[in-house]
Amino acid sequence: xxxxxxxxxxxxxxxxxxxxxxxxxxxxxxxxxxxxxxxxxxxxxxxxxxxxxxxxxxxxxxxxxxxxxxxxxxxxxxxxxxxxxxxxxxxxxxxxxxxxxxxxxxxxxxxxxxxxxxxxxxx
Amino acid sequence: xxxxxxxxxxxxxxxxxxxxxxxxxxxxxxxxxxxxxxxxxxxxxxxxxxxxxxxxxxxxxxxxxxxxxxxxxxxxxxxxxxxxxxxxxxxxxxxxxxxxxxxxxxxxxxxxxxxxxxxxxxxxxxxxxxxxxxxxxxxxxxxxxxxxxxxxxxxxxxxxxxxxxxxxxxxxxxxxxxxxxxxxxxxxxxxxxxxxxxxxxxxxxxxxxxxxxxxxxxxxxxxxxxxxxxxxxxxxxxxxxxxxxxxxxxxxxxxxxxxxxxxxxxxxxxxxxxxxxxxxxxxxxxxxxxxxxxxxxxxxxxxxxxxxxxxxxxxxxxxxxxxxxxxxxxxxxxxxxxxxxxxxxxxxxxxxxxxxxxxxxxxxx
Numbered sequence: 001x002x003x004x005x006x007x008x009x010x011x012x013x014x015x016x017x018x019x020x021x022x023x024x025x026x027x028x029x030x031x032x033x034x035x036x037x038x039x040x041x042x043x044x045x046x047x048x049x050x051x052x053x054x055x056x057x058x059x060x061x062x063x064x065x066x067x068x069x070x071x072x073x074x075x076x077x078x079x080x081x082x083x084x085x086x087x088x089x090x091x092x093x094x095x096x097x098x099x100x101x102x103x104x105x106x107x108x109x110x111x112x113x114x115x116x117x118x119x120x121x122x123x
Numbered sequence: 124x125x126x127x128x129x130x131x132x133x134x135x136x137x138x139x140x141x142x143x144x145x146x147x148x149x150x151x152x153x154x155x156x157x158x159x160x161x162x163x164x165x166x167x168x169x170x171x172x173x174x175x176x177x178x179x180x181x182x183x184x185x186x187x188x189x190x191x192x193x194x195x196x197x198x199x200x201x202x203x204x205x206x207x208x209x210x211x212x213x214x215x216x217x218x219x220x221x222x223x224x225x226x227x228x229x230x231x232x233x234x235x236x237x238x239x240x241x242x243x244x245x246x247x248x249x250x251x252x253x254x255x256x257x258x259x260x261x262x263x264x265x266x267x268x269x270x271x272x273x274x275x276x277x278x279x280x281x282x283x284x285x286x287x288x289x290x291x292x293x294x295x296x297x298x299x300x301x302x303x304x305x306x307x308x309x310x311x312x313x314x315x316x317x318x319x320x321x322x323x324x325x326x327x328x329x330x331x332x333x334x335x336x337x338x339x340x341x342x343x344x345x346x347x348x349x350x351x352x353x354x355x356x357x358x359x360x361x362x363x364x365x366x367x368x369x370x371x372x373x374x375x376x377x378x379x380x381x382x383x384x385x386x387x388x389x390x391x392x393x394x395x396x397x398x399x400x401x402x403x404x405x406x407x408x409x410x411x412x413x414x415x416x417x418x419x420x421x422x423x424x425x426x427x428x429x430x431x432x433x434x435x436x437x438x439x440x441x442x443x444x445x446x447x448x449x450x451x452x453x454x455x456x457x458x459x460x461x462x463x464x465x466x467x468x469x470x471x472x473x474x475x476x477x478x479x480x481x482x483x484x485x486x487x488x
Contacts, residue, residue, distance in 0.1 A: 032145075032349075033162040035438035036414040051468075056415055058161040058349060058438060061469075083414065084162075 003091075004067065004110035007119065011091055012067040012099075014107055019068050020095045023055065026120055028090035031057040034083045039075040039096060046070065046099065048106050053096050055086065064096060068106050074098035133178035134269060134330050142345060150242030150364075152179035155347040162440055164350035168316055169441070169484070172275035173346035174337050177322070178330065181245025182268045183238040183252065187259020194236070197255055197389070198228065199373060199382040205230040209297050210311060213381040214373050215240075215248060216390030220397060221369040222376070224248050225361065227313065229298060234259075237309075237324075239270075241363045255389065269330030274320030274354075276485040277342050282321055285336060286310060290321065295487060304329050304336070315351060317358030317484035356446065357439050358486075359408060359478030365419060366406070366434045366448055372397060375450065377406045404431070407456045408448050408480065409473040411464060414438055417447035417473065421466040425455050433464060441481040445471065 001015040009027035012019040028034065038054040046052050046066040053064040075097050079085060085094040101107075111119060130153040139146060144155035155176060158164060167173050189195045189203045200213035210229040214222050224244045229237040240248045249263050273282055283291045289299055290310050298311035306329050314320035325333060337343050352362065361367050361376060372390075373382050374397055382394065411417055417436030422429050436447030447464065455462065460475040 032157065033160050035162075035416065038415070054468075056438065058353060058416075061416070061418065087160075 003113055004107060005113070005116035005119075006065065006067050006110060008065050010064060010067045012107070012110060013095075014068075014101075014104075017101045017104060018073070019070070019099045019101055019107075021052070021064075021067055021097050021099060022095040023064060023086065023090055024116070025090045028086050028094075031055065031060060031062070031086075033058045034086040037079040037083045037086065037096065039077065039079065040072050042072055042075060044072040046072065048103075048109075052099075055083075066099065067110055068099055068101055068103075070099040070102040072097050073100045131179070133176050134327050135176045135178065135334055138331065138334060139176065139345075144345075144347060149348055150179055150244075152242055154179055155345070157347040157349045158345050161347070161349040161353060164344065164346035165353050165440055167344045168275045168318060168346055168350060168354055170276065172273055172278040172281050172340075172343045173316075173350065174334070174343050175272040175274065175346055175348075175351055176334070177270040177272050178268075178327070179242040180270055181240040181242060181248065181263070181265045182270070182324065183240070183249060184262045184264050185236045185238065185259055186262075187234055189234070189236075191257070192259030193255060193257045194259060196387045197252060198226070199388050199390075200228075201383055201386050202228050202230065202236055205236075207232055208299070210313060211296070214378075215251065216373075216388065216394075217369055218390060218393065220372040220374075220390040220393035222363070222367045222371055222373060223251055223369060225363050225367055229309065229311065231300075237264075243364060267327055269325055269327040271323045271325075271330065271333060271337070272314055272316075272320060273323065273337060273343070274314045274316040274318050276319055276488065278318070278320050281337065281340050281342055282310070282323075284340070285333075293321075304332050314486075315360055316354040317360075317479060317481060317486050318354075319485040319488050353437050353439075356435050356437050356448070357441055357479065357481040358484060359448070359480060361406075361448070362435060371450070374398060374402050375404050375406060401453070403453055404450050405453050405456050406434075406448060407431070407451045407462075407475055408478050409446070409462055409464070409475050410442060410480065411445040411447070411471040411473045413445055413471050414443070415469065415471055416445040417449075417464045417471060418466070421447075421449075421464050421469070423449050423451050423473070424463040424465060425451075425460075430455055430462075436464075439480060441483070446480045447473070
């Protein structure tokens with residue numbers, strides 16, 4: 001299993017043809033207290049870079065983009081009642097969707113953990 | 124003000140940085156937006172006592188004859204009718220009845236009053252007030268005057284320990300001049316949170332010492348402007364620059380309770396005309412059926428037609444849903460009216476409600 005990141009601060013934990021997706025600890029910290037997460041319907045088809053979910057904090061509203069193309073096969077409904085988990089455990093318990101990959105080669109354009117950490121230093 | 128202009132700093136800037144506060148520009152000042160987090164600070168204020176650095180707000184000191192100077196005709200309420208030791212909220216209007224600022228006047232003495240105004244509007248307010256006065260002395264004491272707000276259900280106990288029993292009996296909108304840390308200060312039973320609380324004015328040179336003294340009490344935690352905005356919106360208070368501006372009259376804002384038509388004031392004729400013609404646009408408060416927040420600038424629709432715009436909105440931790448205020452065409456403001464709040468992909472079902480949204484505060488306790 002490997003974890004990848006996007007410039008928009010999503011992460012994707014890829015295992016076989018499945019990717020679990022959430023937002024990075026950096027993004028969660030920047031947003032501040034998360035108050036709402038909008039999740040897609042299971043079965044939704046997304047292309048890499050499409051809006052797949054939305055998140056709101058006291059301060060701001062922002063979209064979550066699909067790091068990979070494919071079909072949403074699971075959503076983390078626990079976030080409906082407890083969106084604060086995004087602040088408490090952004091890169092683990094507060095995963096948002098699981099996507100079945102349509103084109104595994106797309107993972108190649110994502111950043112590794114090391115590349116993402118280096119990218120954060122440039123911001 | 125332009126972004127290149129130098130931001131002003133309060134005497135507590137170093138303290139905020141020491142607490143790792145998130146700092147941001149507000150009204151020309153660099154202010155703390157949050158420390159531990161907006162929701163945690165909001166909760167602390169509703170349950171304990173939160174301390175706010177409000178040194179950015181403007182204070183003007185007036186000395187002179189209230190009537191002869193024309194001060195009495197400046198605001199939508201009578202300064203002469205405020206008993207010494209009390210304060211009053213109201214407006215400074217333009218000739219068209221638009222709100223130049225919302226403010227509080229503290230009646231210090233027969234011929235002395237302090238005018239407390241918003242930070243961003245303070246320089247213009249001072250010019251307007253001075254240009255309308257025909258006598259008396261008006262002094263901008265903002266830089267020399269610090270202001271701390273201590274707000275929350277235990278604020279009385281905390282402050283009594285520091286200032287003595289004198290403040291324990293202060294009723295709402297009354298203040299007491301007293302010595303704090305050996306310097307003259309004013310403690311006022313007012314605030315912007317819906318909780319029991321106090322606004323403390325004292326010389327800027329002493330504010331760091333008072334901040335440290337209050338922060339030493341374990342019942343006190345600092346809160347930033349993020350929590351302040353959430354707290355004020357839950358109790359339906361308007362924020363100048365968002366909910367009120369020079370194109371908006373107190374009648375449109377539903378704040379006619381703070382307008383005394385029995386006296387003279389600039390803008391009165393325009394308000395009377397508006398009242399006679401009918402108020403076409405009115406402030407409305409609403410809850411939404413989601414944890415999603417309505418936000419400033421979102422459209423408000425009724426029956427698929429745009430009827431106005433959101434001016435303030437947030438997720439309310441006390442109500443567990445999004446709440447907001449905005450302005451809509453008259454006829455859509457009765458409690459229970461169904462509205463839609465939307466922006467791009469977001470569409471929220473909203474229901475008009477009376478203010479305040481949150482009624483459980485300790486304000487009058």
